[in-house]
Amino acid sequence: MFSKACEYGIKAAIFIATQSYEGKRVGPKAIAKEIDSPQAFTAKILQALVKEGVVTSVKGAYGGFEIDRGLLSQIKLAAVVNAIDGDHIYKGCGLGLHTCDANQPCPVHNKFEVIRNDLKNMLEQTSLEELALGVKSGAAFLRV
Amino acid sequence: MFSKACEYGIKAAIFIATQSYEGKRVGPKAIAKEIDSPQAFTAKILQALVKEGVVTSVKGAYGGFEIDRGLLSQIKLAAVVNAIDGDHIYKGCGLGLHTCDANQPCPVHNKFEVIRNDLKNMLEQTSLEELALGVKSGAAFLRV
DNA sequence: TATAAATAGGATAAATTTGTCCGAAATAAG
DNA sequence: CTTATTTCGGACAAATTTATCCTATTTATA
Numbered sequence: 001m002f003s004k005a006c007e008y009g010i011k012a013a014i015f016i017a018t019q020s021y022e023g024k025r026v027g028p029k030a031i032a033k034e035i036d037s038p039q040a041f042t043a044k045i046l047q048a049l050v051k052e053g054v055v056t057s058v059k060g061a062y063g064g065f066e067i068d069r070g071l072l073s074q075i076k077l078a079a080v081v082n083a084i085d086g087d088h089i090y091k092g093c094g095l096g097l098h099t100c101d102a103n104q105p106c107p108v109h110n111k112f113e114v115i116r117n118d119l120k121n122m123l124e125q126t127s128l129e130e131l132a133l134g135v136k137s138g139a140a141f142l143r144v
Numbered sequence: 145m146f147s148k149a150c151e152y153g154i155k156a157a158i159f160i161a162t163q164s165y166e167g168k169r170v171g172p173k174a175i176a177k178e179i180d181s182p183q184a185f186t187a188k189i190l191q192a193l194v195k196e197g198v199v200t201s202v203k204g205a206y207g208g209f210e211i212d213r214g215l216l217s218q219i220k221l222a223a224v225v226n227a228i229d230g231d232h233i234y235k236g237c238g239l240g241l242h243t244c245d246a247n248q249p250c251p252v253h254n255k256f257e258v259i260r261n262d263l264k265n266m267l268e269q270t271s272l273e274e275l276a277l278g279v280k281s282g283a284a285f286l287r288v
Numbered sequence: 289t290a291t292a293a294a295t296a297g298g299a300t301a302a303a304t305t306t307g308t309c310c311g312a313a314a315t316a317a318g
Numbered sequence: 319c320t321t322a323t324t325t326c327g328g329a330c331a332a333a334t335t336t337a338t339c340c341t342a343t344t345t346a347t348a
Contacts, residue, residue, distance in 0.1 A: 001145065001233060001238060002238070002239075003305075003306090004240065004305075004306065004307095005305080005306075007238075007239050007240040010239060010252075011239055011251075014251055027323095027324070027325085028324095028325085038306080038307055038308080039307095039308095040307065040308050040309070041306065041307045041308080043325080043326090044306095044307085044327090046325085047325080047326065047327080050325090050326095057324095057325060057326090058315085058324085058325085059313075059314045059315060059323095059324060059325045059326080060313090060314050060315025060316060060322095060323065060324055060325075061314090061315055061316045061317070061321095061322065061323040061324060062315080062316060062317090062323075062324080063314085063315070063316085063323075063324050063325065064324075064325085065325090077252070089145060094145055094146070094151075095146075095151050095154060095155055096148065096151040097285070097287070097288050098288050099288050100288075104285055104288065105283075105284050105285070106284060106285060106286070107155075107158055107275040107276075107278050107279055107284040107285075107286065108154075108221070108270070108275065109284065111266050111270060112266075114262070114266075115259060115262050115263050115266060118258070118259050118262060119259050122255050122256075122258075122259060126252070126255060131251040131252065132251075134251050135251055139249075140249050140250060140251040140253065141241070141248055141249070141250060141251075142250070142251065143241070144241050144242050144243050144244075144248065147335075147336090148335075148336065149335080149336075171293095171294070171295085172294095172295085182336080182337055182338080183337095183338090184337065184338050184339070185336065185337045185338080187295080187296090188296095188297090188336095188337085190295085191295080191296065191297075194295090194296090201294095201295060201296090202294085202295085202344095202345085203294065203295045203296080203343075203344045203345060204292095204293070204294055204295075204343090204344045204345025204346060205291095205292065205293040205294060205344090205345055205346045205347070206293075206294080206345080206346060206347090207293080207294045207295065207344085207345075207346090208294075208295085209295090
């Protein structure tokens with residue numbers, strides 16, 4: 001479904017969100033430990049999230065990654081996915097056809113459209129805040 | 145969503161189905177041309193589909209790939225996807241956690257479950273026959 | 289039986305994704 | 319200003335996926 005990089009990115013964003021709630025910045029080391037991911041690779045993914053404006057970075061001593069607490073409810077899963085995997089998961093043809101629409105559909109176009117739209121809506125409606133609260137409350141986990 | 149191999153496999157299976165309707169066998173060359181895929185790679189994927197029993201192959205002169213016409217309505221998309229990508233698309237955790245269930249869910253478990261189940265149902269309910277008819281009627285296309 | 293046509297399958301190569309390493313740049317604190 | 323800490327970014331390496339090529343095996347027909 002998502003690339004490995006995107007899975008790490010989502011989990012990292014959620015963890016950063018939980019920490020930003022408490023006004024704490026976190027670095028790649030703490031993040032990688034918390035989400036059980038390779039540290040250097042995670043750092044690269046964080047760079048992408050910063051470049052796309054999903055998270056903020058502060059360089060230098062006492063620096064780290066954070067998300068403006070006021071934005072936590074506005075930043076949706078779709079922004080994270082988009083920053084890393086792009087939008088082809090919930091746009092684009094399920095069978096990889098270059099053009100696939102109502103006029104010239106692939107054989108599964110109509111059947112996929114429903115699912116893709118549900119996925120799109122879910123990603124666009126789910127905020128980092130909501131997911132972070134699930135983790136903070138102990139109802140959900142970022143690692144097994 | 146699906147791997148490239150799986151996309152080719154689905155399209156190949158649909159094309160074979162359209163031809164099996166007319167009692168015709170087809171080879172990798174004709175298939176690759178019809179679905180716009182690399183021929184040798186497609187041949188490898190066909191081997192996998194044969195091994196999993198989704199399509200039948202006949203070796204030697206006048207051989208090729210075919211699907212028993214009586215089975216066209218019973219063979220579902222899920223069988224094709226399973227043969228190539230396995231079932232992790234509609235099972236398995238959206239964030240890649242090894243264990244992710246109602247007891248120990250990842251942060252998006254509940255939201256994904258809905259979509260994953262819809263995908264699962266769609267794949268298990270859609271037959272090759274149905275898709276082949278769409279292509280034969282000119283309502284759907286295997287290549288742009 | 290010989291031949292041509294076709295799938296099966298192994299070896300290999302190219303491309304992409306995943307992952308590592310290290311030096312450069314930035315910054316807070318002493 | 320110096321130092322320690324931390325992100326940034328490029329180069330590189332490993333693993334996986336995608337793709338190609340060639341030979342062996344099978345089989346219908348002449």
